[in-house]
Amino acid sequence: MSTEIRKKELMSTFNFRHATKEFDPTKKIPEEDFKFILEAGRLSPSSGGNEPWKFLIIQSADFRKELAPLVTGAVRSLPTSSHFVIILARKGLTFDSSYVIDQQTRVKGMPVEVYKSMQQAYAQFYDDLHLDTERALLDWSSKSTYLAMANMMTAAAHIGVDSCPIEGFDLDAVNDLLDKKGLLGDGEFSLSVMTAFGYRLKDPVRAKTRRPMDELVQYV
Template sequence: MNKQHILDAYRFRHACKEFDPNRKIPQDDFEFILETGRLSPSSFGFEPWKFLIVQNAELRHKLLPVSWGAQKQLPTASHFVVLLSRTKADLLPGSAHIVHIMEEVQQLPAEAAKQRATRYHQFLASDFKLLDNERAMFEWATRQTYIALGNMMTAAAQIGIDSCPIEGFDKEKVEAILKKEGLLDGERLGVSCMAAFGYRVREPREKTRQSADQVVEWIV
């Protein structure tokens, strides 16, 4: 794929508000999209995310009244994703999640894991001053989740699949529904954002953006 093909995909991508309900994304295509999210970078490589793929029509219907920004997407999207971010409890240096990542995923030697944990604690306590603010820790994880979201939407666009990132929802009410369904451990995870994937029913208006000289400044 050359550079022009990549730029064409960025121009193709838009926040699709309504999808063709009769067209479904092939399983291997959606697994490809998810894989780009899974392979996305995260701070310290600690992967503070989880992706819920909501294909159940009844659950989508329950989410509809508390998701004002997804009124057309929830009923029509081929695939609907709720992106979860980890809470402070799950991101502390000695938490089960962090230990699991270092020991079982990254397979760090004991001494290397100890050094990374020390450096990570310094980062949280001093560099970004996150330890004393539970919501700030969650938002820090959410910022990383958005990296995965961006990669998934771009990957989708590169293979001709539309998407829409969604923040228009009542976070507490969405989380309450997911907890009641047994899909969310509120002590360890919270809702970051949503994303819908499928195929457009109409062409969007031409993409508008500021010019490069308005958003880029070179320091030489």
């Protein structure tokens, strides 16, 4: 396949995607297609390669009803979407935390002695980014979750599945609900963002609009 064909296919995918506010509740995403979407999230880049995310797939109708009053940004998408995803961000990922050490050595295969020899460089990295508070560390993890979400939405659009990113929620209230259900681990996670997936009930009323390239790009 030529480069030009690949570019046209990808641009077609980006133009197909739009923030779908309401889905056709009678249409469900096939299991294999949704696994494909999740795999795009799993393979996404993350700072340090730490994969600071967890994907909760909310399929229970009762659970969605509990969420509904807490998620004002999903009034129509929550009850109608085929799959509703809550993306959690890991908390407290310092360079010497047990999760990061396990990620770098067991998952990524870095020899323990090599990782230990790099700890001064890691400490400098954290210092340069001012990752010195619980909130700063959570924000750092959350930035990576948005990369995963974007890739999942693009993968979905590539196979004709719609999506909608959602930030309109009561953060504390949803975290409390998730915690009561035992879904935040032992204080390891916090809510980052949500995404609904399904098939659009109707086409967008207007074409995609964006600022022109010359207002957004500057070569220096």
